[in-house]
């Protein structure tokens with residue numbers, strides 16, 4: 001059933017946002033809902049139809065400036081899309097969000113030539129992007145990246161290494177790859193460089209798509225770079241700025257995207273449980289009439305209200321150009337924690353029914369496990385947040401990457 005935005009979001013939503021919400025709802029409850037069962041039943045298959053449809057709608061270009069064919073609709077608009085998709089299918093939302101992070105990196109760090117070459121295709125959905133940072137041994141420790149890029153003369157670079165859990169690995173036509181370009185003893189803030197690497201360059205390959213715990217249909221595989229030769233014009237940002245490219249896109253794009261994803265799941269947990277409690281008979285009434293059960297549902301709804309306001313407040317600040325790294329980080333951290341707590345309540349309030357057969361709740365419960373690790377694990381978020389509490393925040397990317405407020409943020413209609 002399509003829904004309208006909660007009243008609490010009124011301060012953050014313009015008319016253009018409301019129109020976008022309606023479109024996202026229609027797509028999620030129509031095309032996406034129709035494919036959920038099939039995606040769930042075939043975890044070994046990469047979903048290709050939904051990204052194609054989302055590409056045609058222009059949604060991978062939601063933050064791309066109109067000059068490059070994008071919607072230029074801003075960060076609240078991006079959250080609306082990921083959030084509304086995630087209520088129906090976290091896998092569909094994961095596909096969209098994973099494509100939006102490298103697009104953000106390209107918009108902020110690309111040269112005019114790179115933007116002209118790649119952004120129009122990203123905007124119309126003909127080229128999907130991935131961002132390849134995580135590695136098998138070093139995981140989320142960006143400073144430890146072992147993939148190396150060495151100069152090979154004639155302005156060429158040769159990249160070798162492996163990347164793991166790369167969102168949209170099997171769909172991307174262009175990978176943003178972060179590699180080491182300086183000796184091991186160089187400080188991370190100067191040792192890494194980001195490269196734009198086409199999927200069909202010699203030496204680029206992928207491990208086969210494998211079923212994961214959840215997000216069935218979303219590909220997040222191993223990217224192998226075996227002496228891949230790229231021109232110096234493939235460097236995104238400047239030589240030595242790879243940490244900045246990775247970190248900024250993770251904070252400004254990744255965190256809000258994962259916040260929106262966990263929010264959609266949170267909403268689905270709560271709605272599924274409310275329906276169940278209203279339908280299940282007990283003592284001549286329904287479970288929903290039982291005070292102890294009702295109390296627990298109330299706690300779920302309180303968490304959902306909190307997560308919803310926090311998620312939209314954070315991206316509203318971004319759209320307004322307000323420095324807000326800590327708010328983005330906190331929203332991602334708290335959003336996952338609250339949704340996971342609600343997921344546990346949802347499972348327990350369903351009793352054994354939740355464990356039986358292929359009840360929908362199982363999909364939600366598996367999917368929520370996927371919003372902890374990406375775009376900074378809880379531990380990394382808390383390290384940053386503790387620094388903020390101590391008066392020494394470690395990053396300020398929201399301010400560095402602030403753009404002229406988008407048309408949506410100014411209350412003008414978008415191309416949505």
Ligand SMILES: Cc1cc2nc3c(=O)[nH]c(=O)nc-3n(C[C@H](O)[C@H](O)[C@H](O)COP(=O)(O)OP(=O)(O)OC[C@H]3O[C@@H](n4cnc5c(N)ncnc54)[C@H](O)[C@@H]3O)c2cc1C
Nearest residue numbers: 131132133134139140141165166167370373374375377379
């Ligand atoms: C759905 C999904 C999509 C993803 N998409 C992408 C993508 O598009 N591109 C990409 O590059 N990666 C992607 N990832 C990978 C993700 O970024 C990593 O999972 C994350 O960075 C953590 O790395 P890891 O899983 O190897 O865990 P590790 O880094 O090995 O960490 C394991 C545990 O140790 C803790 N830990 C590690 N170091 C410290 C420390 N110094 N202090 C305290 N605790 C620490 C971590 O918090 C975690 O709990 C994705 C992951 C998922 C689940």
